Amino acid sequence: MDISVFLQEHYLLVIGILLCLFFLIEEELSSYLSGKFRIDPEEVLNMQNKGAVLHDIRDRSSYNAGHIGSAKHSFIDFLQEKPETILDKKHKHILYCNTGAKSCELASVLRAKRGYEVYYLTGGIELWKEEGFTLTKR
Numbered sequence: 001m002d003i004s005v006f007l008q009e010h011y012l013l014v015i016g017i018l019l020c021l022f023f024l025i026e027e028e029l030s031s032y033l034s035g036k037f038r039i040d041p042e043e044v045l046n047m048q049n050k051g052a053v054l055h056d057i058r059d060r061s062s063y064n065a066g067h068i069g070s071a072k073h074s075f076i077d078f079l080q081e082k083p084e085t086i087l088d089k090k091h092k093h094i095l096y097c098n099t100g101a102k103s104c105e106l107a108s109v110l111r112a113k114r115g116y117e118v119y120y121l122t123g124g125i126e127l128w129k130e131e132g133f134t135l136t137k138r
Helices: 003-009 011-035 041-049 060-065 076-081 101-114 124-130
Strands: 053-056 093-096 118-121
Touching: 003 011, 041 093, 041 118, 041 124, 076 101, 093 101, 093 124, 101 118, 118 124
Parallel strands: 053 093, 093 118
Antiparallel strands: none
16 A cells, blocks of 8 residues: 555544644653753752742642741732732742642743743642641741
């Protein structure tokens, strides 16, 4: 069977394979690029000791129920729309949420569009607790 005949007769299969390949490559590339700014709980402590500012982007009640030591509660909407009111470009900033998903997305946007040096806690506060680190309550 000639390849052109196969492609013509099975064009939907070929399109499906190409779409799967495209999405696989896009996912891998996205994961690679965001991985540069992903830090673990140990690195959070190291960066804090060197002056990094920690931001809890969960809702206020979650923050009050327990947050990482010196973390500030920062509204995700303010960080997206007016980061200059909360962040400064002189410091490194670490974002965290429950699982790391929202903070990863926000860190990527702030880095790309605004030029801030922003990192995110991989696994969020859930990983922080799993690894035995303490929380502060208000």
